[in-house]
Structures are given as structure tokens and as C-alpha cells.
Amino acid sequence: MLDVTTRGLLERTIDEAKAVIPGALMKARETTKEMHIQNSEDYTLGLAIGYIIGKFAAFFAMLYRRSTDEQELKEVREVIFNRTAELRETIFKTG
Numbered sequence: 001m002l003d004v005t006t007r008g009l010l011e012r013t014i015d016e017a018k019a020v021i022p023g024a025l026m027k028a029r030e031t032t033k034e035m036h037i038q039n040s041e042d043y044t045l046g047l048a049i050g051y052i053i054g055k056f057a058a059f060f061a062m063l064y065r066r067s068t069d070e071q072e073l074k075e076v077r078e079v080i081f082n083r084t085a086e087l088r089e090t091i092f093k094t095g
Helices: 004-035 042-066 070-094
Strands: none
Touching: 004 042, 004 070, 042 070
16 A cells, blocks of 8 residues: 555645646647647546656655555556546646
8 A cells, every 4th residue: 555655746746747737738739730649638638647657656666666566556546547537627627
């Protein structure tokens, strides 16, 4: 299981991702045609989730000098899944 510090970092990382979504979405819309992206909203959601996982994995590896075990990874996925609706809402509020 994730400890309080690690869980807090994951939650803050999700909050950071929400904060950068509007800019990422606008940039995705500008480059949609040249990158052959059909749905900039889904692309932005993927970017946000990738950011969350990447930053969290780097922090975890630096702090604990190992990768997450299966139970920790399951908890990370659950936290992200439970907050995905917030990420989508941020995307659609951007317009």
C-alpha cells in the first residue's frame, strides 16, 4: 500500500495535470491535423495520464530506489481511475 507521503504526491500530481490541461488542449488543437489526431480531447486526457504516471514513477523510484510492486501499482491505477472524471471535466470545461 502507498504511504501517506506517496499517496499525497500522487494526488498533487493529478492536481498539477488538471492545471495544465487547458494549455495542453489548446496546443493539441493547433497541431491536430499535422499530427493526424482525430480527437484532441482524448489525446489530451492521454497526455495528462501519461504525465501523472511518469512523474509519479520517477518520484517513487528516486525515493524508494525501486519500482512499484503489484499492490502499489494497483492502488495508483485506482486513484487515477477514480479521478479521471475530474480530468475529463477539466477538458470539457476548457471548451
